[in-house]
Amino acid sequence: MGEIDAQGHEWRTGLRYPWLQPPANGEVEEVAPGVLWLRMPLPFALDHINLYLLRHEDGWVVVDTGLNNAETRTIWEQVLPQACEGLPLRAVICTHYHSDHAGVLGWLSERFRCPVFMTASEFQWMHLGAPRDPRPSWALRDFYQKAGFSSNHAEALLPLLQASHFRPELPTSFERLREGSRLNIGGRCWQVVVGRGHSPEHACLYCEEDGLLISGDQVLPRITSTVSVHVTEPNANPLRDWLQSIERLRELPDSVLVLPAHERPFFNLHRRLEQLQAHHQAHLQTLQAACLAPRSARELMTELFPRAKGRFDELMALGETLAHANYLIAEGALVRETDGGVHRYQCAGSAELICNQLLEF
Template identity: 35%
Template sequence: MTSEQHVAPGVRRVALPLPLALRSVNVYLVEGNRGWSIVDSGMHTREAEAALRAGLAEVGIGLPDLRTAFITHLHPDHLGMAGTIREAGAELLMHGPEIARAHEVWAADHRLIDATYDLFDRHGMPRDVDEGMRAAWVEMNRRVDPFEGIHPVADGEVLDLGGRALTVVWTPGHTDHHAVLFEESTGTLIAGDHVLPRITSNVGVYPGGRPDPLGDFFGALEKMKTLGVKRVLPAHGDPFDDCTGRVDEILAHHAQRLEAALAAADGTPRSTYAICRALFPVLRSPHEERFALAETLAHLRYLELRGRLREVEGRPITWRVV
């Protein structure tokens, strides 16, 4: 299952399997003159742990040789095995506010999951679908190691990864405090889920989150054009070079989706869930149901904040074109 490749100067990719529709996540091994670091950690399954150990063995190291692990964001395919890597001796780093949000998302009492259930209920998700969404998310908790003791880092901070200088860049949208790493000397962007080559990152509204995640995302995409990126190392899919070209494609995709959302909201007042199903007719799992409704809400909220739509109270909440 392991594919280990040299993808940028002194950087190797290890693809780790996922038990999801998205079949793998890339973690990146960064080699400096003072040792190895890793960016992201994979979801904790037996298969992924075996693939990680095999990927490390291919470059002649083991888990205890990793000095530092930087985690781009709180999703289980990125944060999942961080605890295991820390136990082997590495220091864990993550954008400070993302650590706090991770503790909410993965809280033992599932309070954010329950709040999301209530939010989706108000937006017209059928009860059985909402129950399935909640159960699938709670189940995900088992794939995430306990992650106490992560060291917070700040937007703009320059990290020393085994003697290499990589800058933390806050890239909100996919999650509120997602962060990428940029190495100026080589033009290498370790992009997490911010800029992906074939799929677009899920951007969604969640309880207690930032109010305009899609607006955040557009700003954070524009920021990528200013860095001088020569090579993008994404968490899903193959590395690529044309960052600006891909950013423009993603922006065009969302411009189209915003028009489609506006068209779907026109006419008879409809709930967010009804609009969601017009935009996403095929949903194959409880996770996809969640991503689709959260993303539809992000598009509708974006339009509302710019005076194009109005939210109408009621059960369920509906939308009116202004």
């Protein structure tokens, strides 16, 4: 517990939290008139996701859905007649394609015969999905071999990608959201602010009049969103997109109440954006310090994430390591060569020059 101010708000690491505790799983808390915060359980170390319900005329609009499993459906069946007073869903908005956000998107849409709103890139990536063949493809083997993993190790990672709860129930159609799109929901105007890096075209919702920002995974208060490179695009530069999105979000007022997908709603958006940028700057500096001699991605992964345990942690840690390495290659700070089928990364210049480059975001 951090410091509690006169308003009963908690201050922790420069952020102000109006709610000291979240609602229990399957229960709701009103965070603004006509805006409900619903906590949904997840079967991971990150054990929850925040969903938001927006009152709209004779029904509700849902923002994100929870994971594709029986527990999520059961909770929805309980929440809708109770918290939503039996009123139907009029639309489902999906911030991005990740399984905890889009898991029962198709089920809710079909159940209430209501439209799905999301950006085009997220809709396409959701349909791309995880590899279905139980045998690793040549591309997957090549991706992990170049990172420094053996073929057997790559095969052991594949079942994690194919777990059923990572496969959302897909909707048939969608209404396209774009940067600057405006949605009139219950008398409020919500503007779409697109963020990138965590996912291709993540839709945040900003209500200027009431100072509300539904941030999805683009801004979280305590943990940092994953910024990863995957086998589908091994030379991608998502960290560049992420850092550019931080600058875009700085244009919003610092006074907004941020409604994130994980942890608790908070104030002090700009302070959190500074913390997120500093987090990645520190990772970049650690990575470069480790590259005075040629290193594989797997070796660098242990430098950035020394506490990673188990196969799932390895998947996440490797993706983040490659995101930082690819960013530094694009900036000219690292070079990459292939030795014995493995990519090895090394500093491209003097340590002093590299340090100066890192400070020029």
